[in-house]
Amino acid sequence: MTSDSVKDNLASAINIIPNREYLLQGSVVDQYVEVLLHRLRGLCDNVDDGAETFYDHEMCFTLGMNTPxxxxxxxxxxxxxxxxxxxxxxxxxxxxxxxxNRPTIVRSSIDVACNSAIVEFLQxxxxxxxxxYTARGYMFRKGRMKITVSKICKCGVGNKPENLELISQSYLVELSVLAPQGYDAIAEDMRxxxxxLKPLVHLEKIDYKRL
Known part of the structure; x- marks a missing residue:
């Protein structure tokens, strides 16, 4: 196999790898979350047995320093x-x-499955x-779209449940799609x-640089 054919195969692979995330975010106060969940059950796929639940712990690392x-x-x-x-x-x-001109945020996203040694490796x-932080809540799907409704808590000493601190009296709602580059039409479906879901939750493009 020549180097040109290797490059062509690699380019073709990149074009089908879901490496772009389309995202909208919002929040709903605690007292209305059950109403939102009820609406999502009516709109989403495969919820006859109830919404899928999750309870995740996420660690956010930075490699290198921000310098000019x-x-x-x-x-x-x-x-x-x-x-x-x-x-x-x-x-x-x-x-x-x-x-x-695009109804959603778009950002590069690459996911890799690994084992618990990854934390020590990054350090x-x-x-x-x-x-x-921890995120605990519900996940729904509508075609290629993923909708999560989660309660976010700040981790305390030892990451024990009794040491978790609530961030707010609301749930984070995220609507996202992972797709290969060039699938911008999915953003209109998300909109x-x-x-x-309005007026229960307004899902928007959030510019974190302004926060």
Whole structure:
């Protein structure tokens, strides 16, 4: 196999790998979360047995320092607290693209399954743990779209349940799709779905640089 054919095969593979995340975010106060869940059960697929639940612990690392002309590399490690045998997930999320003509945020996203040694490995590389939190809630699917409704808690000493600290009196709601580059049409489907959740929750493009 020639080097040109290898490059062509690699380019073809990249075009089908879901390496772009389309994202909308919002929140709903605790007192209305059951109403939102009821609506999602009516709109989403395969919820006859109830919504899928999750309880995850996420650690957010940074490799390198933000200096003039360079930027730190953000890496996330997530593990399921309710499924101890599930693999850890290492995730890279790139800078968000805020195109005013596009209804969602778009950002690069690469996910890799790994084992628990990934935390020690990142620390040996020189990664700094910036913060960690737990997310507990419900997950729905509508076609390729994933909808999560989660309660976010700040981790305390030892990451024990009694040491968790609630971030707010509301639930984080995220609507996302992982797709290969060039599937921008999915963003319009997400906008139309988000319209069906109003006025319970307004899912929007959030520019974190302004926060």
């Amino acid at each position: 002309g360079t930027s730190a590399l953000p890496l996330r490690v997530r593990r399921a607290l309710d499924y101890q045998d599930a693999p850890y997930q290492l995730r890279y999320i790139g800078q968000q693209e805020l195109d005013k 040996e590389l020189g990664c700094r743990l910036d913060f960690e 139309l779905f988000a319209e069906q």
